[in-house]
Amino acid sequence: MFLCGILLFLNQFNLEGNCLKNAVVNTVAAIIGMIPEGLILLTSTVLAVSVIRLSKRKVLVQELYCIETLARVDTLCLDKTGTITEGKMEVNDIIEISEAKENLEEILEQISIASEDNNSTIEAIRNKYNGRRKWEAITKIPFSSQKKWSGICFKDKGSFIIGAPEFVLKESYKNYKDIIEKYSNDYRVIVIAHSEENFNEKELPNNLELLGLILISDIIRKEANETLKYFKNQGVDIKIISGDNPITVSKIAKRAGVENSEKYIDMQTVETKEQLKEAISNYTIFGRVTPVQKKELVMALKEAGHTVAMTGDGVNDVLALKEADCSIAMASRK
Known part of the structure; x- marks a missing residue:
């Protein structure tokens, strides 16, 4: 908006026969007329530009508003297979x-x-x-x-x-x-x-x-370590949610550079909502998680006041992806 105001002022000031006073008055009138109608246009334009920028990184955006949601994410839930690993074994x-x-x-x-x-x-x-x-x-x-x-x-x-x-x-x-x-x-x-x-x-x-x-x-994906470091620097908390053995997931998470990877839990031992809420606060790695439990973990994080993003690459991740504030589906390379 500030840049737009400067351009409008320069345009008015350079008009033949126009003085400084008229240029200021005309610029202010134009800017006032753009609010809030112009703000909606500018916001949509910024989001559209963001979609184009992400497309250059091979990211397909389905919903325009998810750009804003992604910027507010403070907790990222990752499925191990196909996300921090290549999905190949x-x-x-x-x-x-x-x-x-x-x-x-x-x-x-x-x-x-x-x-x-x-x-x-x-x-x-x-x-x-x-x-x-x-x-x-x-x-x-x-x-x-x-x-x-x-x-x-x-x-x-x-x-x-x-x-x-x-x-x-x-x-x-x-x-x-x-x-x-x-x-x-x-x-x-x-x-x-x-x-x-x-x-x-x-x-x-x-x-x-x-x-x-x-x-x-x-x-493990070659870019996994660098990507996880970026999220750490941005203050985003990482949770690894997997259907595999928690010990195995913990070791892989450590190799990928996940902080607090030694804090793992077998979700077969979690039976109540109270235990689930306690686990989501105290652990980073969640093993032997069922598709329904993935959804419940995302819900528990949201109830705790977090803005949650979920990544996944399989049918077993669909429930959690749908529940998350921002969902990221990972494509598999064949």
Whole structure:
């Protein structure tokens, strides 16, 4: 507005036969006439220019007002996979439990061929183990963020399940907790289990036996560390919300440069709203978070007076993205 006033004054002052007094009077009259109508135009113009600037950084803005909201954000919630990591994983090793390594490799090969999932875990297994189809699949249970496992029943072979240890092993998890947590410090640990029985209406079959552990690592985005430093300098608090093991997420967050990455919590232990509000104040890393809990965490932050931005790259992030003051969907590079 100040710049506009100067330009108007110069224009009036340079008119032939116009004096200083008339130039001032005409300028003031013009500026008064622009308020508030002109203010709306100027605001819209500034926001439109901001959209253009963001587009040059490969950011597509859906709602114009989100530019203003983004400037007021004081808490940023990040989903680990596809946000601070590239969304790509690699299988580093297989740990034998009750099955030989060569047999585990054959099982994973047949699972990767028969599976219709396309998440980062199964893609990592496909990249590591590929071959030709040998077994006939009769039942397929796709992966979901709620149950955190997927499985396939093969003819004359039984059912094979891969997924998060706590969700697959359930009560027997405590028997393997030490060895799983040993590897969780450096890898994302996926269990592979077997049962002679078929699935119980899309539920886990009975008499599951743990065959081995799959050690997978995330690839951190090259720009993650620099970006997180920028947010820290801007006074924006970072919260990492992930469905993975909190220990694993904590280690990845530390590598990416997240402050207070050692403050993590397993959201399976949070049962009440009071516990949720306490957790959101005391922790930075949230592991084993369900899609509904992601939404509840965003709501708790907003109730605490924060302006919240949420980033995510999957269907499991949709509820939280919709609830946040400012939502940022991350595109996956194929």
